[in-house]
Amino acid sequence: MTALAWLRNDLRLHDNPALHAAAELQQGVIAVYVHCEAYVTRFPIAPARLDFTRRHLRLLTEELARHSISLQVLRVAQAHEIAPALAKLVQDHGISHCFFNAEYPLDELNRDQQVNQLLRAHGVTVKRCHDRVIIPPGKVRNEAGMPYKVFTPYKRKWLQLASLLPLRPLGAPTRQAAQPCPSASAQDIDRLFDGRELRDLSAHWPAGEAVARTRLQRFIAQDLSNYQTQRDLPAVAGTSGLSPYLAIGALSPRQALADVLTHTGGDWDANAGVSTWISELIWREFYQHLVVDYPQVCMHRAMQVHTEAFPWRHAPEDFALWREGRTGIPIIDAAMRQLNTTGWMHNRLRMLVAMFLSKNLQIDWRWGERYFMEQLIDGDFAANNGGWQWSASTGTDAAPYFRIFNPITQSQRFDPQGQFIREWLPELAGLSDKAIHAPHLVPSGPPPGYPAPMVDLGASRKATIALFASLGQPPESEPGMTENFPTETRSAPFRPG
Ligand SMILES: Cc1cc2nc3c(=O)[nH]c(=O)nc-3n(C[C@H](O)[C@H](O)[C@H](O)COP(=O)(O)OP(=O)(O)OC[C@H]3O[C@@H](n4cnc5c(N)ncnc54)[C@H](O)[C@@H]3O)c2cc1C
Structure with missing residues (x-):
């Protein structure tokens, strides 16, 4: 009999409760990683994050082999094929126990429930751990x-x-007497991601x-x-x-x-x-x-339900300027270029660009949430959704709607010499420490090629505050736990605008 450790976003040997529990049984361990095509197509996952996973799995298969644990990799087309694929693995290798570490968004819970039911039906003891x-x-x-x-x-x-x-x-898992089957090779792991766009950011983010x-x-x-x-x-x-x-x-x-x-x-x-x-x-x-x-957040819902009535602008062209870092507000543009180049953005800048999109451009925070997931190497549904709902004042304990960061004064405060702006916007590098935060205010205007601000910060701020005020106060009971969820979850495509 063999034990199975199903690895997901817990790609490590040490302090891995599921892997540890499987190894403790001392009956041979297979670790498995399942790549689901539909999953990565429907949920925004950055090519940088996929490649980071790939590079990491390559190292992990070697590390696991040193502990006589085999890594198997499986590729399925649809989410509903995950449970049968694992059931086949269980049958092929005489697996008696399956361990995995919990993932909390609704789609992942549903997936795990299906696997749990099917494996139990095959007589496997299934245990969910928390890491x-x-x-x-x-x-x-x-x-x-x-x-x-x-x-x-x-x-x-x-x-x-x-x-x-x-x-x-926990330490590394106990070394097993023998590997139950050969481990996935580097080529097997690469093949998992065949046909997917990958972005190698190993220079910024080495794996391991x-x-x-x-x-x-x-x-x-x-x-x-x-x-x-x-x-x-x-x-x-x-x-x-x-x-x-x-x-x-x-x-x-x-x-x-x-x-x-x-x-x-x-x-x-x-x-x-x-x-x-x-x-x-x-x-x-x-x-x-x-x-x-509050699993409604897994369904593209605002935590503060009354904010769902905010009249977000359908403005794809403005959204493109924000995405590409061509807003004319240097700190916003520098931040977006950092994201687009390194797959990562500094936390203060995440708050600034998220507020700028939702409060100054009045574009639905969910557009930004999605774009971040498409770019971030650290994309994490809970942290990203939380950060966006905080910035857009739709979340619980979010920034109050009337406290809108002014990106120019924030830039003067947190990047006083414009060092960060200079790094990402070389076209502004020649400006003085004072002018660099708002080149449109310099008598000669911004340098050629750099745009004027796409929006009036003061006027848009006022308009947004008025719109939020018109939504009224959240009812006493809000945000609350929702019962009778509709079946639509975040795996259903979000239709912007
Ligand atoms: C709009 C927006 C979107 C965000 N999206 C993500 C995301 O997809 N993934 C992600 O990991 N973080 C996200 N964050 C949170 C935060 O910006 C990053 O975790 C942080 O910048 C990562 O850098 P660090 O590892 O150097 O953090 P450090 O400052 O060193 O903090 C240590 C760790 O604490 C956690 N952390 C720090 N700040 C936060 C926070 N505000 N919320 C939740 N966790 C935090 C992270 O895991 C981080 O690695 C988002 C924040 C905002 C405002």
Whole structure:
């Protein structure tokens, strides 16, 4: 009898509860990765993220083989073929147990439910573990036993609960006596992605669990203690750059937290850098938990239902200017070029470009949400949806609709010498530190080739605030858990406008 570990966005050996549990049985382990064509076609997944996964799987198959664990890779056309494909694997290899780590969006839950049912029907013991978050969904509850809607009390409760946990990451899985079958070769892995657009960003984002751990250690040693100030400066590499590794699970959040606490001798508040970074990890968990508690977000819905009435503009041409970084607002354009080139964008800039799209251009935040997923190497449904709904003031505990960032003053504050703008907009490099934030205000105007702002920031801000005000207040019960969901989920195409 063999045990199966079904790997998804948990591509690592260490601190992998599903893999660990399979290996503990000591009866031989097959790890399997399933690539579903329909899945990657329907959900926006960046070619950079797909390629990152491919490169990572190539390393993982070798690492697993060193522990005498075989990696199998399967390719299916449709989501409903995943369960039968795994059932065949189970039959072919006499598998008695199947372990996987939970993924929380609705489509993934449905997929896992189908697999669970079919494998159980084949007599397989199926176990779901939790690795995506430090505290599994459903555990962080208020006095009334309800999920939190506001981050600060959620964080307080989360910290209380986490401080009681051992937080000891699991090691690598126990070495097995023998490999049950040959492992997938590098070519087998490459073939999984045949016909898909891939984008190799290995120069920016090398693959591998070891790379992720080294980045974490370097961040802790060099940048963590100044994180609370450095994290807002896009020209400074003051954040960890770990999001792509957390997104595909090359690193677990528990490993990240445990390494920080080892460094501080167990002090969660060792300095402002430490507590601020831990807070960001908790934001990550907050959004993962929201997906479970309010699954309407998996259906292209706003958390604050009354904001669904906002009259978003159908403006594909303006959307194209935003996407291509040709808005005429330098910090926005520099940010979009960073995204389009590196597959990643600094957090402050994500907030700025998201607010600019939704509040100044009044374009539906879901257009931006989708575009981010098409580009980001760290694309993660929960964090991305949470970030967009925060910026568009449609989410729970979102930015209040009347507090709209002015991208020019933000640029002056967080990129005072225009270093970041100069890096991404060489056409503006010759401007003074003062002029670079708003070249259209210089008497001579912007340099040739650089556009004037596509929108009046002040007038659009006023108009958006008035439109939001006209929507009225959210009803008392909102946002609430939705019952009787329609069957449409995020796998159904979103029809813009
Ligand atoms: C509109 C918008 C879209 C976003 N889309 C994504 C996304 O698809 N994937 C993604 O991982 N993050 C997303 N974020 C959150 C955040 O911008 C990135 O996690 C962060 O910039 C990653 O850089 P880092 O690893 O250097 O972060 P650090 O500052 O070093 O933070 C450490 C980790 O904490 C988590 N984290 C940090 N900030 C946030 C946050 N605000 N919300 C949730 N988790 C956070 C990330 O996992 C990050 O790697 C989005 C934010 C916004 C405003």
